[in-house]
Amino acid sequence: IAVDRAQGFDLDACMADGFSTGGTQGIGLGAVARQADVFDVFADHRGAVLLARLYPRSDRQVDMPYGVSQHSLHNDPACGDVWHLAIHGSDVSALVVDGLGHGEDAERAARAGEKAFALNPFGAPTLLMEDMHREMIGSRGGAVAFAQFHAGRASLSFTGVGNIGASLIASDKSRGLASHPGIVGGQYRKAQPFDYAHVNGHLLIMYSDGLQSRWNLQDYPGLVHRHPAVIATVLHRDFCRGRDDVTVLVVALESAHD
Incomplete structure (x- = not known):
């Protein structure tokens, strides 16, 4: 879980590959979402909370x-x-x-x-x-x-x-x-x-x-x-x-x- 108390961000825009608010390649959130077994995020003007859960492939679990x-x-x-x-x-x-x-x-x-x-x-x-x-x-x-x-x-x-x-x-x-x-x-x-x-x-x-x-x-x-x-x-x-x-x-x- 990643937590911040900044100004939040436009989640839909940031999930698209190639979009960046800091001049990077803009593939971070999309890559996390694709590789995580469970991915969720909440963002508003008070900040953001991002969850990523990954389970061993040899022992897949129900979240x-x-x-x-x-x-x-x-x-x-x-x-x-x-x-x-x-x-x-x-x-x-x-x-x-x-x-x-x-x-x-x-x-x-x-x-x-x-x-x-x-x-x-x-x-x-x-x-x-x-x-x-x-x-x-x-x-x-x-x-x-x-x-x-x-x-x-x-x-x-x-x-x-x-x-x-x-x-x-x-x-x-x-x-x-x-x-x-x-x-x-x-x-x-x-x-x-x-x-x-x-x-x-x-x-x-x-x-x-x-x-x-x-x-x-x-x-x-x-x-x-x-x-x-x-x-x-x-x-x-x-x-x-x-x-x-x-x-x-x-x-x-x-x-x-x-």
Whole structure:
């Protein structure tokens, strides 16, 4: 992924071989697009984000429609934010954990929660949160949210404790997903799952509080139709608070991933 915050460019013009804004041969973007297995780009007056994915020819893979953009505060080697994505057929279970604070202790707390989640990512939500809570006791604890997408019935179950933000985005509407207050590994009263029907074709966006919550994809015409990795990167670029670890996870909810 290449990211800039310049003035953007005319994408249609720049994709044509021979066109250059800098006096070169003008074959760069076209060559990348031809050789990449997955290519996508979003450009406007705020800059551009370009995605190219290449897979080994000996082991061609189906591209998964998800993307993550993450960095730790001050580029610390330890990141207190952790994400995990589990795939079973067309079902998806997505996790974001934000360990309290930042640095090694926050990362240790978040990794403890991830470890419990990874053992049973499609388990009953209330029990799964309890498993994570037990694993995180003795650590700093943290905010936790996970979403379980059931492709066969096009429904999503969302369970959150703390301030992990989450939204379901369609081309014409958006709705926030509700979490309960508390600290997993510390104290929380309940972890009630909320169910959402008819979510096939929606985007699931989950993010830690290192990202501002006042973004709106409608302010970026066409972005909702771009690859999830491009969407995650644009949001990270433009809405990072700059004073905490930040994670943005975007998943396209589809009935099949092939």
